[in-house]
Amino acid sequence: MTFIILENINKSFDGIEVLKDLNIEIKEGNILGILGRSGSGKSTLIHMLRGTPEYRPDSGKVIYNIAICKKCLRVEGPSKVGEQCECGGNYESESADFWNCDRKIFAAIRKRISIMLQRNFALYDEETVIENVMQALPEGDFEENLYEAIDLLEMVHMSHRVTHIARDLSGGEKQRVVLARQIAKNPTLFLADEPTGTLDPQTAEYIHETLIEGVKEKGTTMVITSHWPEVMNLLADEVIWLERGKVVEQGSADKVVNNFLETVPLPQKTGDHVIGEPIIEVKDIKKHYYSIDRGVVKAVNGISLTINKGEIFGIVGLSGSGKTTLSRMLVGLTEPSSGTIDAKLGDEWIDMKKSGPHGRGRILPYIGLLHQEYSLYPHRTVLGNLTDAISLDLPAEFGKMKAIYVLNAVGFDNDYAAQILDKTPDKLSVGEKHRVAIAQVLIKEPNIIILDEPTGTMDPITRVQVTDSILKARDELDQTFIIISHDMDFVLDVCDRTALMRNGELLKEGKPEEIVNELTLDEKKEMLNKE
Known part of the structure; x- marks a missing residue:
């Protein structure tokens, strides 16, 4: 029906x-x-x-053909017409013009709709996982609701987190609890x-x-x-x-x-790029910390690697392998426990462990970083996010031209890029926000760019466009890229060399095709879609 x-x-x-x-x-x-x-x-x-x-x-109109009990205003699908409601009333047929109907009917329809939104974790942060799910269930016997909530959490593979506070969950875990809550509403x-x-x-x-x-x-x-x-x-x-x-x-x-x-293009492979001399040297770097639950945690444990100028270098591994911790140490956001990190600026090597204007402060303006949990300035326009909000002092017209150019590089055509310049981020889709965040890094023309999980919200066409823009930026601007990712397909398309991390250690370093052969079955299942 x-x-x-x-x-x-x-x-x-x-x-x-x-x-x-x-x-x-x-x-x-x-x-x-x-x-x-x-x-x-x-x-x-x-x-x-x-x-x-x-x-x-x-x-235009949004028409809901519903079965509604006029006694209690409960709404069901049209197949329930003629059946008896739990309140004792009967379901009657109604064709409701959703946006123009009686407000009580509008509210009754909305009450029977569950929704899951991207990157939106609508949970009670201070309550446990099980409490969050139980609050979504209709009022009834406590014990019955408890067992139903446990069943729902088993369904979303979260039964091992029932007593955890919601705010302490990862994004993926929160999304699973949100799903359990929405299903609980029946x-x-x-x-x-x-x-x-x-x-x-x-x-x-x-x-x-x-x-x-x-x-x-x-x-x-x-x-x-x-x-x-x-x-x-x-x-x-x-x-x-x-x-x-x-x-x-x-x-x-x-x-x-x-x-x-058929409309998804293949990445445009460029000719062999000439890789320069070393620009980043990492030697025996470690990051250990103490956890009450786990004791000494070796987030990064004795990693050494060299990244060359003009190279696109991938660091891959499952969640918790240490790759994001390593990237944060590369730019001084996390202090290493031991080891050395040096980055080259001009002809001089800079000690990245040394803070202040005479240490890593000298090179940080030339390093661009896109965090996995990126954020845009919500009350500024796209143009503001790309210019004023990052202290990019440019004449207005030139700033606009440069903004359109860099938006084009991350997959927006010129006309649409011009249209969104005056939009605030809340008017963009999640994928569009992600691309603007990458553009915000690229517009500063850094020497070294670190992208942490850059393909998380991108559709297949945009992923190809971003792949092409990285290859183009490397060739035209002689930029060096470090890609932190669990998306091995993307790494295969874009990276020259790749390091595989597992349990805080660097297992192997080589061409992306060689790294694929080192993946475990679990790693292939989570990181590789093309096999």
Whole structure:
């Protein structure tokens, strides 16, 4: 039965069209996948279906065909029409124009919708994992709710964290608890906006398994957005391909995904780049600290490596292998326990362990770093984030030209780059924010650039564009890149040499193809998608 109908939907933000003449039908119990690159309008559509106030359509209708109990205002899918409600009333058929209906019906529909948003961990930070899930369950017998909460946490592979405080969880763990909470609400409609876009492959697999078991197999209607074709093939009954707010194609997952993949270009390999002399020397570097629970933790344990000028050097490994700690020591954000780190500025070697203007302070302006948990200035425009907010003193018109140039380098075409300059970050998709954050590093033209998990939120097309921009920047500006990643496919495409870390130690160093042969089965499962 038809559950939701979108009729001639249009939506603009700041004069820029985001959704254009959208006409979609969603069947009850079906999984509709919305496929498209970052900025295609996927998140706007999800928020519009949810009833988020600022996403009210400019024109068109969102129709919910529902079964509603007029006695208690409980809403179900249309197949429940004629059945008896738990309160003793009966479910009646109603076709509700969502954004223009009675506010009580609007609220009743919203109450029956669960939503998972990308990079949004809506939890009670000071409460335990089990308490967070139990609060999402309907009022009832405490013991029954306790066991149901435990079952849900087992489903999302979080039963080993039931007593942990929510604020102490990792991002991937928080996302799994959020999923358990949303399933606990037993929704009529489940909305998932890029639920695994920023997660490592293993955590993403847990989320996908749970969506199949807890949503799809229960017959719950779901709309899921993603820029990853694999997600569409795994979960969706039907797929819509969005591009700049318009439907390019609609049909079976296999057909639409294959046509989408044909538009994904291959990275543009450049000729052999001449690698220069050493620019970073690391010798027997260690970072040990003491934990009450674990005793002495050897986060980095005796690593030595050399990175050459003009090289794209990858540091790979699973979460917890020590690669981010190593990158933080390279730029002086974390003090090593022992060992030496030297970086070359001009003809002089700088001791990176020595603080102050006569030590690493001399070279830090020439090192660009993109943290895994990057952040943009929320109240500044994209142009402000790229110029004023990073103290880049340029004439206004030249600053604008340079901003467009660097946005183009990370995958925005010139017209769209010009359009977003006056937008604040909250008007961008997560993938677009990620690219602006990379542009914020590149615009300063540093000698050395460290990118920590640079592909976390990127669609396949943008990943290729960023790969090309790194290769281009290396060739044209003679920049040196250090890529910290668990995305081995990206490393294979972009890096000249790679170091594999495991348990705080450097296991092997060599060409990316050689490192693949050293990966364990678990590492291949989490780091490599192409095999």
